[in-house]
Amino acid sequence: MNILQVNSSARQNGHSTKLAHELAQALVAAQPGAQLKVRDLTTQPHPALDEATLGALFTPVDQRTPEQAARVALDDALIAEVQAADVVVLGVPMYNFGVSSQLKNWIDAIARAKVTFQYTANGPEGLLKNKKVIAVLTRGGLYRDQPHDTQVPYLRNVLGFLGMTDVQFVYAEGIAMGPEAEAAALASAREQIAELTA
Structure with missing residues (x-):
């Protein structure tokens, strides 16, 4: 199994990155021989x-x-990582009701006609x-x-357009609502991760 972890927080040690890492590590532990590739858009932002x-x-x-060739090669590298992955773990913080610019740049890079999707007589077809x-x-x-949750519909739509229709979500909500709410949100997310990787 090949696992691709994509960190998209603007902060290197943000909650989404930490939880995505815990999830990816749990998947690796559950699958002997699994290979993990981490694409950190925080430390290596994509143009x-x-x-x-x-x-x-x-x-x-x-x-x-x-x-031009060098610029396209940057996108090619991201596409190759997704193509090789069996499981993609996305760390997705919410910024102003949407995904981070880091994640949007990654999505724009991997969405390429005739490579990760194509138009057919029956409509678009995702190739991932x-x-x-x-x-x-x-x-x-x-x-x-x-x-007002725009993230889930957006991610379902864009990932589904690319052929990735098996999408699940782990929620850590209320993080900014005080220390107790933050602790409860992280504990809840870890419970969800445990259920997904059991």
């Missing part, structure tokens, strides 16, 4: 999608400048199939199953 990047992606491979995704969601307030 945002911009006009130069789009220009590079839409330039035929044999016509790219060395700079047969993978399990577990997203560890950390939130300052309480958003689970509420209309």
